[in-house]
Amino acid sequence: MLTILRKELVDYFTSIRCLVLFILVFIASAAAIYGAYYGIREASIDPGPVFIKLFTTGEDLPSLVVFIAMLVPIIGVALGFDAINGERSSGTLNRILSQPIYRDSVINGKFLAGIITLAIMIGAIILIVGGYGLRMIGVPPTAEEIIRIFIYFISAVIYGAFWMGLAILFSVLFRSLAVSLLFPMAIWILLGIPASVFNPYISFFVPAVSNSVSVQLMLMRLSPYFLFEEAYWVLLIPAWRGYGLLTTTTSSMLPNPLSLDQSLLIVWPQLTALIAITAVCFAISYVVFMRQEIRST
Amino acid sequence: MGKKIVVKTEGLTKKYDGVTVVDNLNLQVAENEVFGLLGPNGAGKTTTILMLLGLTEPASGTAQVYGFDSTREPLKVKRLAGYLPEKVGFYDTLTARENLRFITELNNIGYAESEPLIEQVLKSVGLGEVGDKTVNKFSRGMKQRLGIADVLVKKPKVAFLDEPTAGLDPEGINQIIDLIANLPKTGTTVVFSSHRLYEVQRVCHSIGILSKGKMVVEGSLDEVGRDALAEGRYRIEVETAEPSPQLVKVIKKIKGVRKVEAEGKVLRITADSDLRAEISKAVVQSGMALIQVKIQEFSLDDIYMKYFHEG
Numbered sequence: 001m002l003t004i005l006r007k008e009l010v011d012y013f014t015s016i017r018c019l020v021l022f023i024l025v026f027i028a029s030a031a032a033i034y035g036a037y038y039g040i041r042e043a044s045i046d047p048g049p050v051f052i053k054l055f056t057t058g059e060d061l062p063s064l065v066v067f068i069a070m071l072v073p074i075i076g077v078a079l080g081f082d083a084i085n086g087e088r089s090s091g092t093l094n095r096i097l098s099q100p101i102y103r104d105s106v107i108n109g110k111f112l113a114g115i116i117t118l119a120i121m122i123g124a125i126i127l128i129v130g131g132y133g134l135r136m137i138g139v140p141p142t143a144e145e146i147i148r149i150f151i152y153f154i155s156a157v158i159y160g161a162f163w164m165g166l167a168i169l170f171s172v173l174f175r176s177l178a179v180s181l182l183f184p185m186a187i188w189i190l191l192g193i194p195a196s197v198f199n200p201y202i203s204f205f206v207p208a209v210s211n212s213v214s215v216q217l218m219l220m221r222l223s224p225y226f227l228f229e230e231a232y233w234v235l236l237i238p239a240w241r242g243y244g245l246l247t248t249t250t251s252s253m254l255p256n257p258l259s260l261d262q263s264l265l266i267v268w269p270q271l272t273a274l275i276a277i278t279a280v281c282f283a284i285s286y287v288v289f290m291r292q293e294i295r296s297t
Numbered sequence: 298m299g300k301k302i303v304v305k306t307e308g309l310t311k312k313y314d315g316v317t318v319v320d321n322l323n324l325q326v327a328e329n330e331v332f333g334l335l336g337p338n339g340a341g342k343t344t345t346i347l348m349l350l351g352l353t354e355p356a357s358g359t360a361q362v363y364g365f366d367s368t369r370e371p372l373k374v375k376r377l378a379g380y381l382p383e384k385v386g387f388y389d390t391l392t393a394r395e396n397l398r399f400i401t402e403l404n405n406i407g408y409a410e411s412e413p414l415i416e417q418v419l420k421s422v423g424l425g426e427v428g429d430k431t432v433n434k435f436s437r438g439m440k441q442r443l444g445i446a447d448v449l450v451k452k453p454k455v456a457f458l459d460e461p462t463a464g465l466d467p468e469g470i471n472q473i474i475d476l477i478a479n480l481p482k483t484g485t486t487v488v489f490s491s492h493r494l495y496e497v498q499r500v501c502h503s504i505g506i507l508s509k510g511k512m513v514v515e516g517s518l519d520e521v522g523r524d525a526l527a528e529g530r531y532r533i534e535v536e537t538a539e540p541s542p543q544l545v546k547v548i549k550k551i552k553g554v555r556k557v558e559a560e561g562k563v564l565r566i567t568a569d570s571d572l573r574a575e576i577s578k579a580v581v582q583s584g585m586a587l588i589q590v591k592i593q594e595f596s597l598d599d600i601y602m603k604y605f606h607e608g
């Protein structure tokens with residue numbers, strides 16, 4: 001499996017696709033730094049952590065976290081959509097599978113290589129913005145901020161892994177590259193539509209639901225999009241209150257801003273839910289792939 | 298025979314959506330033999346090879362390679378077997394050499410051993426000059442050659458080649474066919490499918506003809522030929538200076554001779570076994586000048602046509 005992992009990594013890093021993604025990453029970082037620079041000047045009178053604001057403030061531009069939330073699914077899908085069917089149609093899959101390797105090492109190797117690539121890309125954005133930001137504002141991050149950012153990094157990688165897992169799933173299920181690219185993209189766009197758009201439909205079909213905020217919240221939490229959004233706001237803006245936090249009975253007892261361990265406690269379910277849906281995607285791809293007919297004709 | 302059977306199927310059956318495409322197939326290939334799998338399009342040749350490699354699961358029956366069950370111990374089979382797929386593909390952005398190196402790595406062949414091996418294999422398939430070109434610059438035939446290199450580089454005990462000469466130029470065909478013919482000498486048994494009968498005839502020790510998933514005939518080339526074209530008998534042609542009715546009588550008396558027909562200077566003899574020695578002795582003893590004695594060779598073309606015109 002190490003051989004496959006290494007080959008996949010080399011593949012990713014020498015591909016044009018990867019170059020395009022890296023250009024996107026740099027543009028996003030530059031825009032975020034620019035936005036944060038002007039944003040922070042105005043906000044610097046606020047109390048609380050400063051360094052972390054680099055990631056969450058933007059002037060008129062969206063802030064870095066918003067950029068990342070948009071970019072990560074694209075990277076994930078781009079890395080995964082042709083994982084299996086690409087090899088199948090190029091005729092390399094049956095050649096590889098006739099070598100003395102376990103069939104699962106092919107899909108495991110691809111998934112792992114994808115996660116490493118994702119981690120490098122997201123890590124690059126955070127380091128670039130962090131580095132330039134440090135020079136700009138001159139306030140070093142506190143230990144707590146570093147931990148928050150690190151956990152944010154992990155959750156972004158998991159979020160990307162979900163999209164990649166989804167794309168790999170479609171690449172196992174469908175022979176056509178166009179289909180396996182369009183399906184995850186369509187899901188991404190669908191999930192990106194604010195939940196409020198769906199409310200009329202939901203209340204039409206199940207009237208009871210619309211009245212209950214907690215049921216709505218539960219439905220929203222099925223969406224990886226929302227899970228990630230909630231996780232990063234809680235992690236990076238300790239003073240933030242929104243969505244579910246406002247409605248939970250305990251919210252009035254929460255101190256403002258949240259301490260680190262309280263933030264972690266709150267995002268823990270979100271993170272595990274993200275990991276769970278990623279694992280489900282991967283498990284389905286795995287099972288289907290293991291029993292699949294491999295012939296390409 | 299006494300030869301070790303290394304590839305074997307028993308009652309091998311495969312169904313796609315309820316349609317039987319390989320039907321109760323029993324096949325045996327002896328060690329260090331070249332076995333040719335023939336049959337019209339859709340006969341089930343590729344499917345059979347896939348099942349032998351454990352790449353496709355049979356509906357029933359077993360496939361074995363060197364005693365390992367292809368379905369239950371695919372890894373052991375894949376360690377011993379090389380496979381050239383029908384439609385061979387490579388990583389386009391890697392060079393020929395890098396593609397082969399990937400395969401040696403997957404087979405745990407160390408770098409020190411693999412480099413000279415790759416070099417040698419590339420040369421043997423006629424790609425010595427272009428080993429460092431990326432595969433997207435290869436023509437169809439060059440890719441096919443690389444596919445064969447890809448099989449050879451893992452030094453398989455059994456090579457399964459699905460139409461190895463498809464897409465090759467005439468010289469390439471000869472080169473590859475010679476290569477295949479020489480594989481048994483280095484301890485590789487070959488099973489290959491092909492539509493070019495003359496190349497099968499040139500290199501195969503035995504053949505099997507598939508039709509609609511069933512084995513129509515299987516055996517060594519002359520066995521199959523005799524069964525198909527001479528009701529299992531031997532045909533011997535004797536050319537003499539001037540055949541006399543008396544000679545015909547003498548030959549008819551030889552034990553095992555079934556029929557003698559005269560046609561000009563040639564006597565066509567049908568016999569139960571190879572009686573060339575006895576017949577020439579009889580001719581010479583009767584004082585006749587013997588020009589030549591030959592046993593009829595069976596053209597695979599005739600054999601093949603015979604099966605597919607009748608069925």
Ligand SMILES: Nc1ncnc2c1ncn2[C@@H]1O[C@H](COP(=O)(O)OP(=O)(O)OP(=O)(O)O)[C@@H](O)[C@H]1O
Binds near residue numbers: 295314340342345
């Ligand atoms: N994925 C599939 N699904 C359903 N049927 C299939 C599939 N693949 C092959 N078949 C059927 O299986 C039968 C045998 O196919 P196979 O590829 O083994 O033939 P073949 O002898 O290799 O033919 P060719 O000479 O054209 O290569 C064919 O009738 C084909 O229609």
Ligand SMILES: [Mg+2]
Binds near residue numbers: 344
């Ligand atoms: Mg075929």
